Amino acid sequence: MVITPQRNIVSRTWGTSVGKKSVIAVTGIVFLLYVIAHMIGNLKVFFGIETFDAYSQHLREIGEAIFGYEGVLWGIRAVLVGSVVLHMWAAFSLWYQAKKARPIGYQHRQRWEGSYAARTMRWGGVIIALFVIWHILDLTTGTVNPLGGDESAYLKLVASFDRWYVALFYILAVVALGLHIRHGLWSAIQTFGANSALKQNALKTFAFVVAAVITIGFAIVPLSVMTGLVR
Amino acid sequence: MKLTLRIWRQASPEAKGKMQKYTLDDVEPDMSFLEMLDVLNEKLVLDDKDPVSFDHDCREGICGSCGMVINGNAHGPQKFTTTCQLHMRHFNDGDTIDIEPWRAKAFPVVKDLVVDRSAFDEIIKSGGYISVNTGSAPEAHAIPVDKVSADDAFDAATCIGCGACVAACPNGSSMLFTAAKVTHLGLLPQGQPERATRAINMLATQDELDFGGCTNVGACHEVCPKGIPLASIAQLNHDVLGATLTGARSD
CATH class of the missing domain: 1.10.1060.10 (Alpha-helical ferredoxin)
Incomplete structure (x- = not known):
């Protein structure tokens, strides 16, 4: 079989399933780093309204002297939006390839289908994307927040989670995020070729711990509002 | 052992296949899975019916010819075992066993359980x-x-x-x-x-x-x-x- 050489690095990467997976892995790591920073920021809610709102304001003023007001923030947002597009584009392309690879399925359900986290990567990812849209409308723009857009970040957060169904939806979404990270982080390490038979269990445990810390770190905020710890 | 088998039967690559039910009354626990299919095929031949096609060669677990999905499990329930090395003692009397070919677009079915690899x-x-x-x-x-x-x-x-x-x-x-x-x-x-x-x-x-x-x-x-x-x-x-x-x- 004659293989046409792919001379350009973009087409070389995008031209293979492993290349597309590496795009998913790199953008996934971008999200993971963002999510960890976001979680640390969220936890400032336990230090009171002044600290939290000052942090929220600070995010808009980082590097203001060079990039202007909200300059860095918009830069981060641009990187995240670009990553979302690449992450989902590559994932949908591989989803389509996988669908095509088995046009006729089995009559007897496959016994070994992998972990729950592995099986829910695709739909779980779609659910997380839908949640993020709601999340931005709620706490960034304030469109669906009871207090609207121009209130203090702390008060918007409390007002939003005072609605039990919103808090519950948020907790379910971060559990979905945790599952996605659990398989995604391990999978990214494997895609970068860093796995070995000896390290495999340790790497899977590492991904599980990171996922668990992030899930708890996010879920603790709505739980604290629901239990009245944060008012 | 008495077994009910549901086997994928497909006459040709173009034909529409379906799961066909067979019963076997005299399966020994010491038979290999392929020997069990041999018994079925002898019965089918005596009844003037088309025997079930499946790939096999060495029957020692080293050639890679055999292979079928048994109850949703490629090569059956035993780990690190090819279909030919799987024995009927891993099944129970009265079991229903679903047998299907490998399913992939790149592995088209040639006949019954035989796929083109x-x-x-x-x-x-x-x-x-x-x-x-x-x-x-x-x-x-x-x-x-x-x-x-x-x-x-x-x-x-x-x-x-x-x-x-x-x-x-x-x-x-x-x-x-x-x-x-x-x-x-x-x-x-x-x-x-x-x-x-x-x-x-x-x-x-x-x-x-x-x-x-x-x-x-x-x-x-x-x-x-x-x-x-x-x-x-x-x-x-x-x-x-x-x-x-x-x-x-x-x-």
């Missing part, structure tokens, strides 16, 4: 070899190989190309097969000159032949009769990404 030959042709001049064999100790590499290469080389990895993969990917070949040759000194191009060319062929992409689920390793480690896929990824970054090419 030439796609694996295409993958091998695109890089599963080393180029050496024929003639007298060089002295075996001329090129030292460290023990870890030799062991890992040998583990990968135990792949018999049966296709169970493809059958079990939720994405219909042949990644474990391709990775076993790339790891086997890529870890040894003789495999180094073609290491980068081998990885990208074999992967490109796999993608082109309508196999799915790997999502690191691990079902392939669970059903692999030779227990090829999932880490061999990391080795393939490593070589492919290295070749992608450096722009390795074979022409």
Whole structure:
């Protein structure tokens, strides 16, 4: 079989399933780093309204002297939006390839289908994307927040989670995020070729711990509002 | 043992297949799974019916010819075991057993449980070899190989190309097969000159032949009769990404 050489690095990467997976892995790591920073920021809610709102304001003023007001923030947002597009584009392309690879399925359900986290990567990812849209409308723009857009970040957060169904939806979404990270982080390490038979269990445990810390770190905020710890 | 079998019957590649029910009353627990099918086929022949077609050759678990999905399990319920080495004692009297062919676009059904696995030959042709001049064999100790590499290469080389990895993969990917070949040759000194191009060319062929992409689920390793480690896929990824970054090419 004659293989046409792919001379350009973009087409070389995008031209293979492993290349597309590496795009998913790199953008996934971008999200993971963002999510960890976001979680640390969220936890400032336990230090009171002044600290939290000052942090929220600070995010808009980082590097203001060079990039202007909200300059860095918009830069981060641009990187995240670009990553979302690449992450989902590559994932949908591989989803389509996988669908095509088995046009006729089995009559007897496959016994070994992998972990729950592995099986829910695709739909779980779609659910997380839908949640993020709601999340931005709620706490960034304030469109669906009871207090609207121009209130203090702390008060918007409390007002939003005072609605039990919103808090519950948020907790379910971060559990979905945790599952996605659990398989995604391990999978990214494997895609970068860093796995070995000896390290495999340790790497899977590492991904599980990171996922668990992030899930708890996010879920603790709505739980604290629901239990009245944060008012 | 008395068994009810539901077997995929399909007369030709174009024909529409369906699950057909058979009952067997005299199955011995010591029979292998293929012997059990032989008993069924003898009965079918005596009844003037078309026997069930299935692939088999050595019946010793080393040739990679046999393979069927048994109750949703490629090669059946016993780990590290090919269908021919699976014995009926792993089933219970009165069981209903579903038997289906490997399912993948790249493995079209030829007849009943027989699938065409030439796609694996295409993958091998695109890089599963080393180029050496024929003639007298060089002295075996001329090129030292460290023990870890030799062991890992040998583990990968135990792949018999049966296709169970493809059958079990939720994405219909042949990644474990391709990775076993790339790891086997890529870890040894003789495999180094073609290491980068081998990885990208074999992967490109796999993608082109309508196999799915790997999502690191691990079902392939669970059903692999030779227990090829999932880490061999990391080795393939490593070589492919290295070749992608450096722009390795074979022409």
